[in-house]
Amino acid sequence: MDDSTIGVRIRYFRGRALTQRQLADQAGVSVDLVRKLEQGGRQTASIASLQKIARALDVDIADLIGKKQGGVPSTDPDAGIVAIRRALTPVDDLLGAAPDDRSADLDEGRRAVEYAWGAYWTGRYELLTSLLPTGLTQLRATVHAARNGSVAPANELLARMYWVTGCTLVHLGQTDPAFLAIRQALTAAERGDDPLLLATIRGSVAWQLLVQGRYAESRGVALRAAAELEPDGEVAAPHLAAYGSLVLQGATAAGRAQEVPEALALVQTASEVAGRLGADRRDYETYFGPSQVVMQTVDVNVSAERYPEALAAAATMPVRCGLPQASRARHLTDTAVALTRTGKRGRALDTLLDAERVGGADWLKYQTLPKHIVSELLDHDRRLPLRTFARRLGVHA
Structure with a gap:
């Protein structure tokens, strides 16, 4: 199977079992979205929409987006x-x-x-x-x-x-x-006997459920773990950071499920916790603080296709960003999505190049989102810098 685009994979998995309209009805998305994806008029869609299509096709979303x-x-x-x-x-x-x-x-x-x-x-x-x-x-x-x-x-x-x-x-x-x-x-x-380690690993379970598209379960696991850690008065900074990270994980899951008001309310709670900490921290292999809150605020807004709001949030990233390399690269990729969808294509390419520089070739090799963005950009720009970058990503230019 030619798996160069999401549309090709949708058409392949749909086969003769479903028409485009039947797939759209079962997935709860517009038939126009399915048609445009299959015809190449759109190279990607929101994560929530892709998850619905994957579920209707009875495939893992990783198969649909080419992540396998x-x-x-x-x-x-x-x-x-x-x-x-x-x-x-x-x-x-x-x-x-x-x-x-x-x-x-x-x-x-x-x-x-x-x-x-x-x-x-x-x-x-x-x-x-x-x-x-x-x-x-x-x-x-x-x-x-x-x-x-x-x-x-x-x-x-x-x-x-x-x-x-x-x-x-x-x-x-x-x-x-x-x-x-x-x-x-x-x-x-x-x-073991470390309750903060146990709670933080539950947060990672929630993240994996998120990756699988099990958004309600992801939100539930994260927020239940957060409730067990909710501070009562003054607590040590690692405790506060673990609690804030779990709340933020719940926000991300709510955003992917298109529960935007709840997601933004949870982001606000996490922001208040980050404000109490005053700086980015790394505890229990997990980063939390003002930078992480900005990153996930952008993620929530991109998931909801609120691209101007995503760019406004991205502009508030602290100058001394405390994110690790892989997270910074992912944040830049999300920002590039918002720039692409708002017509700022030159800035989108520059941002993707920054993501490549920050994340490195090994990180980039295992990411699918940059490839989808580049495919969209190629519909409007065939100049050498973009075509060279596309070749590095393995995207047909």
């Missing part, structure tokens, strides 16, 4: 997607064997976890496919060998390694093993 990826070839037999899947599905207990005995002590495990998260936040997903299989195996052995006071911290390290594995797999288009990883992270965190 293949493997990550490597000369190392202990690296890659297959190796990660193997590490996530051990059968030691069925074989009557102990876990691999290459355990790491707690300090070694902590360094491995921190290195993995550093690679994640700089968008180095292919590097992670070589780090994660060994890291998971070693930390499972560490938990198996732990005694007395080391049991809880060993489980917490294992939880954080499962967590970064799940997040990485999402970006590699591997949603099923990603969800397995985050549920295993949750189980390991429950065996």
Whole structure:
């Protein structure tokens, strides 16, 4: 199948089972949208509309937007997607064997976890496919060998390694093993004794549900976890940041579900929490503060196709932006969507080039949204800078 555009994929999945009108009726979108997508008059649509179309076609949204990826070839037999899947599905207990005995002590495990998260936040997903299989195996052995006071911290390290594995797999288009990883992270965190870690991992479960298009469940998981952390008086900054991050996750899910007033109300609550903190923070592998609030405000407005409001929000990003590289690149991509849809195409291209510079080639390789924006821009601009960028993205110019 030629999978260069969303429209081609919609037509392929629709096949002869549904007419364009039947698909539109089942999805709850306009037949004009389906027709324009299939004919190439539009290269993409809101995430909410695409999710409805995917559900009506009985496919994962990742299949529809071209997010599904293949493997990550490597000369190392202990690296890659297959190796990660193997590490996530051990059968030691069925074989009557102990876990691999290459355990790491707690300090070694902590360094491995921190290195993995550093690679994640700089968008180095292919590097992670070589780090994660060994890291998971070693930390499972560490938990198996732990005694007395080391049991809880060993489980917490294992939880954080499962967590970064799940997040990485999402970006590699591997949603099923990603969800397995985050549920295993949750189980390991429950065996620790850090309630903030447990709550933050629940927030990551909510994020994965969001990626799967399960918006109501995503919102519910995030806001239930937030309610359990809601501050009563003065609390430490990490507690406040964890609470604000969960509220913001709930806002994002509400925005994707087109519950815009609720989403904006939750964003306002998160903004007030960020104001209490006064600065961007990173706690429990999660960033929260004024910059994150601006980023998600833009996301909510882009999801609702409120592009002028998205650009107004983007203009308020703090000069000293506290977002990690991957998040900054994603924010720039969302901003480029709003610029494209408001006819500011030159600025949109400049913003995409900034996203490429910030995120790096490895990050960009696993993103589909920039490709869709470039496809739209090519309908209006065939000059060399855009065509050169399109070639780098693998978009036919």
